[in-house]
Amino acid sequence: MRGISKSFPGVHALSDVSIRLRKGEVHVIVGENGAGKSTLIKILSGVYRADGGEILIDGQKVSIDNPQRALKLGVSVIYQELNLNPHMSIYENIFLGRESTVAFGVLRRGRTIDEARALLDKVGIEVSPRVLVKNLGIAQKQMVEIAKAISLNARIFVFDEPTSTLSHAETSRLFSLIRDLKASGCGIIYISHRLEEIFEIGDRCTVLRDGRFVGTRAITQMSIPELISLMVGREIDQAAQRTERFATERVVLRVEGLCYQDVLKDISFDLRQGEILGLSGLVGSGRTELAKCLIGDLRKTSGRILLDDRPVNLSRVTQALSNGIAYVSEDRKKEGLFFLHPVSTNMTIASLRRLVKNGFLRPRLEKNLCLQTGERLRIKTPGLKTQVKNLSGGNQQKVVIAKWLLTKARIFIFDEPTRGIDVGAKAEIHRIIIELLKGGASVIMISSEIPEILALSDRILVLRLGRTQALLENRGLTQEDVLGFAMGAHALGPN
Numbered sequence: 001m002r003g004i005s006k007s008f009p010g011v012h013a014l015s016d017v018s019i020r021l022r023k024g025e026v027h028v029i030v031g032e033n034g035a036g037k038s039t040l041i042k043i044l045s046g047v048y049r050a051d052g053g054e055i056l057i058d059g060q061k062v063s064i065d066n067p068q069r070a071l072k073l074g075v076s077v078i079y080q081e082l083n084l085n086p087h088m089s090i091y092e093n094i095f096l097g098r099e100s101t102v103a104f105g106v107l108r109r110g111r112t113i114d115e116a117r118a119l120l121d122k123v124g125i126e127v128s129p130r131v132l133v134k135n136l137g138i139a140q141k142q143m144v145e146i147a148k149a150i151s152l153n154a155r156i157f158v159f160d161e162p163t164s165t166l167s168h169a170e171t172s173r174l175f176s177l178i179r180d181l182k183a184s185g186c187g188i189i190y191i192s193h194r195l196e197e198i199f200e201i202g203d204r205c206t207v208l209r210d211g212r213f214v215g216t217r218a219i220t221q222m223s224i225p226e227l228i229s230l231m232v233g234r235e236i237d238q239a240a241q242r243t244e245r246f247a248t249e250r251v252v253l254r255v256e257g258l259c260y261q262d263v264l265k266d267i268s269f270d271l272r273q274g275e276i277l278g279l280s281g282l283v284g285s286g287r288t289e290l291a292k293c294l295i296g297d298l299r300k301t302s303g304r305i306l307l308d309d310r311p312v313n314l315s316r317v318t319q320a321l322s323n324g325i326a327y328v329s330e331d332r333k334k335e336g337l338f339f340l341h342p343v344s345t346n347m348t349i350a351s352l353r354r355l356v357k358n359g360f361l362r363p364r365l366e367k368n369l370c371l372q373t374g375e376r377l378r379i380k381t382p383g384l385k386t387q388v389k390n391l392s393g394g395n396q397q398k399v400v401i402a403k404w405l406l407t408k409a410r411i412f413i414f415d416e417p418t419r420g421i422d423v424g425a426k427a428e429i430h431r432i433i434i435e436l437l438k439g440g441a442s443v444i445m446i447s448s449e450i451p452e453i454l455a456l457s458d459r460i461l462v463l464r465l466g467r468t469q470a471l472l473e474n475r476g477l478t479q480e481d482v483l484g485f486a487m488g489a490h491a492l493g494p495n
Contacts, residue, residue, distance in 0.1 A: 196224075
């Protein structure tokens with residue numbers, strides 16, 4: 001790709017960007033949110049048309065004006081936001097538009113299912129190809145996307161944040177697949193904000209900043225601090241630990257014997273004012289289900305939830321919000337945003353009571369609140385009236401967080417708050433969470449990144465197979481300690 005440029009209304013997404021992908025290499029593209037990474041990939045895959053520049057494959061100039069053309073040229077993309085039909089089965093999604101048929105268009109169902117099962121085995125997930133996609137977890141959906149890409153026998157694979165929802169075991173399996181593709185001569189473009197995995201899987205790295213090309217270097221010639229400096233143009237302490245603690249002895253939330261169907265079994269814990277309770281566990285351990293029971297989105301089967309020692313029975317999210325509990329979902333596409341509405345609407349939709357007087361919305365107050373919060377979170381947007389769908393994934397995530405910050409809740413449940421967020425924005429979000437503690441709020445934070453859990457949490461609740469595996473005081477804990485409990489390698493019980 002040479003001299004690629006692309007503009008949207010009010011935004012210069014890419015300006016004269018070039019990247020060269022070699023046969024049999026993993027070429028990493030990094031940059032802060034809004035740097036132009038996803039736009040560049042959408043041009044390569046035919047979703048967008050470039051305003052300038054050219055694309056060459058095997059030295060021949062090609063025109064990629066739609067996704068079907070990209071597939072025919074051997075380009076396969078697994079996007080950060082999943083593109084599966086939830087109401088179709090796994091095998092139907094994998095072979096959608098490429099169904100194997102006999103005479104008169106009759107589908108070879110048995111053969112298609114067998115081929116899908118072989119692909120699922122290859123990516124390492126044990127689930128029937130007949131299962132509807134809507135019944136899968138996010139991590140399983142991601143693996144189905146990867147299986148679909150592999151089925152296309154492409155020569156160029158593009159992975160856009162593929163491990164953002166995967167467990168350690170699933171990530172290891174993915175890396176094994178990428179190495180196999182690399183050994184077969186395929187070229188792989190890899191986009192990720194997880195810098196450690198970039199150094200594990202990458203060969204060369206291209207850095208983008210504000211839609212412009214910064215440089216390309218061999219991974220072996222770079223360090224993580226150097227890479228961060230190129231990305232953001234400033235130094236960031238990526239591994240900053242908390243130096244202040246704000247937890248009191250006052251218990252603001254108590255959970256006793258909570259059960260949910262066959263997913264959660266006898267979960268008990270408490271949350272103190274001013275503390276961060278980290279919620280850790282492998283994918284499928286029940287972390288998100290527990291969070292949704294706490295806000296009434298899922299109806300608990302049994303057990304009690306107490307706020308300030310007062311039993312509450314929450315059956316709707318609005319009831320949780322009225323009681324001062326806000327939930328920041330891990331799935332911004334499905335549960336966090338109205339994509340066709342402007343930034344301002346998305347930021348204030350949960351706090352309209354603050355903005356209404358005598359039945360009328362106060363637009364000046366709305367604008368001021370949005371501007372202040374946007375500046376606080378460094379949300380990059382052409383304006384408050386810009387549709388959220390036109391923002392980068394990381395800025396969309398910041399808008400979700402802004403929405404719940406404006407509610408002035410006293411208990412915040414963050415479910416993977418930094419998934420798909422660049423290192424600079426991650427540090428900013430961590431600071432915002434600490435500011436909430438200073439203001440007297442309490443936080444439950446779910447994260448698949450154990451270093452993040454260790455850096456921020458006062459205590460850590462580890463779930464395994466829907467049960468409490470350990471409740472740990474975060475004093476001298478290591479990643480191995482937490483992962484050991486999550487995998488069942490350590491004995492059950494508090495630390």
